[in-house]
Amino acid sequence: MSGHRPSSREKILTAASELADIVGPGNLSLDAVAQRAGVSKGGLLYNFPTKAKLLQALVQDYLKSFEDALEAEAAKRGDTTKNSLTAYIELSARECEQKQPSAAGVLAALAEDPDFLNPVRDFKRQLLDRLKSETTDTAKLMVAFLVIEGLRSMKLFDMDILHDDERNMALTYLLAEAATS
Amino acid sequence: MSGHRPSSREKILTAASELADIVGPGNLSLDAVAQRAGVSKGGLLYNFPTKAKLLQALVQDYLKSFEDALEAEAAKRGDTTKNSLTAYIELSARECEQKQPSAAGVLAALAEDPDFLNPVRDFKRQLLDRLKSETTDTAKLMVAFLVIEGLRSMKLFDMDILHDDERNMALTYLLAEAATS
DNA sequence: CTTACTGTACCGTCTGGACGGTATTGTCAA
DNA sequence: TTGACAATACCGTCCAGACGGTACAGTAAG
Numbered sequence: 121m122s123g124h125r126p127s128s129r130e131k132i133l134t135a136a137s138e139l140a141d142i143v144g145p146g147n148l149s150l151d152a153v154a155q156r157a158g159v160s161k162g163g164l165l166y167n168f169p170t171k172a173k174l175l176q177a178l179v180q181d182y183l184k185s186f187e188d189a190l191e192a193e194a195a196k197r198g199d200t201t202k203n204s205l206t207a208y209i210e211l212s213a214r215e216c217e218q219k220q221p222s223a224a225g226v227l228a229a230l231a232e233d234p235d236f237l238n239p240v241r242d243f244k245r246q247l248l249d250r251l252k253s254e255t256t257d258t259a260k261l262m263v264a265f266l267v268i269e270g271l272r273s274m275k276l277f278d279m280d281i282l283h284d285d286e287r288n289m290a291l292t293y294l295l296a297e298a299a300t301s
Numbered sequence: 302m303s304g305h306r307p308s309s310r311e312k313i314l315t316a317a318s319e320l321a322d323i324v325g326p327g328n329l330s331l332d333a334v335a336q337r338a339g340v341s342k343g344g345l346l347y348n349f350p351t352k353a354k355l356l357q358a359l360v361q362d363y364l365k366s367f368e369d370a371l372e373a374e375a376a377k378r379g380d381t382t383k384n385s386l387t388a389y390i391e392l393s394a395r396e397c398e399q400k401q402p403s404a405a406g407v408l409a410a411l412a413e414d415p416d417f418l419n420p421v422r423d424f425k426r427q428l429l430d431r432l433k434s435e436t437t438d439t440a441k442l443m444v445a446f447l448v449i450e451g452l453r454s455m456k457l458f459d460m461d462i463l464h465d466d467e468r469n470m471a472l473t474y475l476l477a478e479a480a481t482s
Numbered sequence: 483c484t485t486a487c488t489g490t491a492c493c494g495t496c497t498g499g500a501c502g503g504t505a506t507t508g509t510c511a512a
Numbered sequence: 513t514t515g516a517c518a519a520t521a522c523c524g525t526c527c528a529g530a531c532g533g534t535a536c537a538g539t540a541a542g
Contacts (some may be wrong), residue, residue: 126428128487146327146412150532160488161533167487171532230458231412237458245462262463262471267444269451276454277411277418281426282443290443309521330497341523343501348521352498 129167133181135227146228175236178225183243201211205251205298212268213291216275223276264294304473310348313338314362322405325410337350356417359406364424386432386479393449394472396457
């Protein structure tokens, strides 16, 4: 899983994300992506015949990796499908602490056309429904969900306005509440 | 205050916001803005000598109008500087229910260059500090702040994934918690 | 023979911005 | 009062460059 020279497709995707982070979400050009990925422009267009397809893939990739991480987190603990809310909270908390430019690709997609975020909307609604079916107190769930959404948006916009202790206070509060449900 | 034909500057700003909402945050062009504002391109560039200035103004405008609304809300109630958290919550709640494309301008600015959001970051940190100085329970404040941030980001991305009752549950929970502080 | 590209040349369109002009209004000395 | 000038608030055109995408010939590996 670690030793594995990346396919052109992967190289292009990560190059695109990184580049979006550098040049700004709305200034992502195919030429630049190809260059950064170490691929000719023809090669890029072979993998992604249009810019829209590339941006779609960027979003899909983002969603996929989050889903995988969530699954892994749930598996790591004894997850009896009961406390997957805590898994969600803790995973999100951890993600908010490290930097991960893969989200920049999502912003690039948004910049081109907000409709590219539709899969994200569906994914989140689905996640919320699953969480809802596993908890008793919906109000508390909503609060937890929205807090994380807030944290995530700050990360997305690179707005590090919260001190570590402030963030931790909110998180431990959430975890405590989640335990009593 | 209501009867008042708008200056070119205002026309341009609202045209830009509306247009950003239509064509997508990253596809805002000066030509299109000028046309929609009923102004020649030369006229636009007279008011905003560069695209960057226009985007800056868009962000400033957004912040200013929110600040004004917050002040008005605080004044409306007897606000003895104590419960300005509730004012903040209620104002944000109300804003999340109506559609207000002025935020699209902020996204356009983000698309061009994330640094344009620096004033937003400063504003929010300042707001949080003020709130902090007026409440006793910091953990609860953080939760409230982040929930609203989450709500706001959903609005920004036009992701209406929450049902009205779900949103209301979170909001009434917040208001109840804010009362006991 | 197919897959997965490379490399280069090119096209049509759009973009930010520079620039030169113009109509209106204001200022002020003679 | 008038004539000279200047500042304000635009208009309309033009341009060099960047962009997404096409086309196509070549090639190395399996």
